Structures are given as structure tokens and as C-alpha cells.
Amino acid sequence: MEAMTLTKHQFLQQMERRGAAPASPVILPFRMVAGVPVIKANINGHGLEPMMLDTGASRTMIQATMAVEKKVPVLRAEEATVEMQGVIGREVGRIGLLNSLILGDWTLRSYPCLVRTYENRLKSRQGGAKAFPESLLGFDVALNQCSFLTLDYRTGKVTFGFHRAFQPRSTDRLAKTPFKVKHGVPFITVKSGDHSWEAIVDTGSFNGIEISEEIATRLGVQNQGKKIRGLYLMAVGGTVTSAQANMRVVKLKDLTLVGERYQEAEVDIAPGPPRVGSFFLKDYRATFDFRRKILWLEW
Numbered sequence: 001m002e003a004m005t006l007t008k009h010q011f012l013q014q015m016e017r018r019g020a021a022p023a024s025p026v027i028l029p030f031r032m033v034a035g036v037p038v039i040k041a042n043i044n045g046h047g048l049e050p051m052m053l054d055t056g057a058s059r060t061m062i063q064a065t066m067a068v069e070k071k072v073p074v075l076r077a078e079e080a081t082v083e084m085q086g087v088i089g090r091e092v093g094r095i096g097l098l099n100s101l102i103l104g105d106w107t108l109r110s111y112p113c114l115v116r117t118y119e120n121r122l123k124s125r126q127g128g129a130k131a132f133p134e135s136l137l138g139f140d141v142a143l144n145q146c147s148f149l150t151l152d153y154r155t156g157k158v159t160f161g162f163h164r165a166f167q168p169r170s171t172d173r174l175a176k177t178p179f180k181v182k183h184g185v186p187f188i189t190v191k192s193g194d195h196s197w198e199a200i201v202d203t204g205s206f207n208g209i210e211i212s213e214e215i216a217t218r219l220g221v222q223n224q225g226k227k228i229r230g231l232y233l234m235a236v237g238g239t240v241t242s243a244q245a246n247m248r249v250v251k252l253k254d255l256t257l258v259g260e261r262y263q264e265a266e267v268d269i270a271p272g273p274p275r276v277g278s279f280f281l282k283d284y285r286a287t288f289d290f291r292r293k294i295l296w297l298e299w
Contacts, residue, residue, distance in 0.1 A: 093117060207279055
């Protein structure tokens with residue numbers, strides 16, 4: 001990795017150059033790529049790049065190759081590195097500083113990010129490299145800067161709200177539930193029968209409802225289900241197939257989340273913590289209301 005390096009003192013000095021939030025909400029289009037929302041952002045003024053919009057990531061992250069290409073300075077490794085935890089495993093990364101991160105009419109200046117030094121790649125049948133976007137916009141951007149964040153999966157638009165409180169549309173059906181932020185990401189409560197657990201609302205997951213092996217054991221379904229084959233999990237920690245991860249689909253007699261109850265609900269047993277992913281959210285206009293700590297679903 002040959003990016004420009006900064007001392008801790010230089011890094012902290014540059015972080016003081018923050019820009020003001022826009023006066024009006026910023027609305028950007030997104031498209032679904034491999035089941036997850038992807039926006040276009042400008043990093044350091046060097047053209048638009050795809051970024052996965054990932055509420056399951058506590059920090060915004062770019063690849064080391066992009067840090068070099070976009071001239072993103074990084075903190076000297078002797079002064080600090082960071083251990084990143086993914087659903088597959090752990091990696092050691094670097095800490096970078098985006099001189100500018102431009103999202104439509106919104107410019108964030110001197111914004112810290114993680115810099116990943118490993119890559120996930122698959123070979124397609126034609127022999128070309130196939131990969132997710134090399135960078136992701138983590139939950140930190142909206143959590144620390146916005147009054148609300150709305151992903152409208154139906155129209156393919158994301159809204160970053162700033163100075164005003166979120167107001168649901170009066171013409172839509174809606175459901176809501178409290179969320180709490182732990183480890184930098186949003187959690188809601190999910191229930192089945194007499195059991196309840198916390199799940200990350202993770203737009204960076206292409207699945208619907210995922211439970212861990214621990215939750216599967218509590219629900220008594222750990223030895224049930226059909227194995228999922230033919231999928232790849234690409235995340236911090238590496239790439240594995242769904243078979244290697246022992247992913248399987250099970251049915252729960254009932255499932256309650258965001259105020260709605262579902263019968264004979266299919267869920268995936270998968271590595272990592274329980275999650276509610278984009279396959280579940282794809283029929284909704286989902287809003288994280290940061291002032292009231294409420295997740296709204298409208299349809």
C-alpha cells in the first residue's frame with residue numbers, strides 16, 4: 001500500500017476542517033446490485049464511484065487500491081491500525097481521511113474512514129473479475145450528521161434529512177418500531193413464540209431475515225432446514241460459499257417484527273449476528289428516525 005501517510009497530529013488537525021450540513025434534504029438515486037443498494041459518490045473530487053449503502057457497517061470503508069487512486073491519506077500504521085470484524089472473520093485495516101466525500105449537493109470534508117487492505121473477488125464464467133463495489137457508505141455518516149435517513153426501495157431513492165424531523169406520508173400504510181444503536185449500527189427486536197432477540201437492520205445484507213446458530217438453538221430449529229447452495233458470502237474476513245458457511249433455510253411458525261406478525265416465516269440460519277436485510281426491506285420505504293430512535297416502514 002503506497003498511500004500518503006499522516007502523523008496522528010496531522011490527522012487530527014485536518015479533521016477539524018468540517019463542512020456545514022445542507023439546508024435541505026439531499027436525495028440520491030440508488031440501484032440494486034446483487035441484492036443491496038448502491039449509490040454514486042465523489043471521493044476527493046476524482047469522479048463518481050459506486051458505494052454500497054450499508055447500515056450494517058458502523059464505519060464508511062474504501063479499499064486500499066482506491067485510497068491510492070483517489071489520493072486518500074492514511075494514518076501511519078505505527079501510530080494506529082484497526083481490527084475490523086465481519087460476518088466471516090476479522091482483518092486488520094488502516095484509518096484514512098477523505099478530503100471530501102460528495103453525496104449529491106452534500107459535501108463532507110475531512111471525513112475519517114476505514115481502509116481495507118484485502119479484497120473479495122470471484123471469477124465469472126467468462127473469466128473476468130466480479131466483485132461488490134470497492135467502497136461502502138456506513139451507518140456512521142447518517143447517524144452522526146442527519147436527523148433521518150430514508151431508503152425508498154420502491155423508487156430507488158435515498159434521502160438524507162438534516163434540520164427537520166421526519167414525517168411519515170399520511171397516504172401510506174405504515175409500521176414502526178424502536179431501534180437502538182449498539183456498536184455503531186441499528187438494532188431492532190424480533191420475536192418468535194416466547195423468544196425474542198435483537199437483530200441488525202442491515203441494508204448491506206442481500207438476505208431477508210437471518211438468525212444465528214445461537215438463536216436457532218433457542219428456537220429449537222438448529223437441526224432443521226434445507227441447506228442453501230450456490231451463493232457466495234463476500235465480506236470483511238474473506239469469501240465463503242453458502243455451503244461452507246452451513247447456511248440453511250428454516251420455517252418459523254410465527255415471526256413478529258416492526259409491529260407486523262408473519263405466519264410460517266422463512267428465515268436463514270447464517271454466520272454472524274441476526275440481521276434484517278434488503279430482501280425483507282425491498283417492498284418498503286424504510287426510514288431511520290434519529291431524533292425519535294424509530295424505524296418506520298411505509299408501503
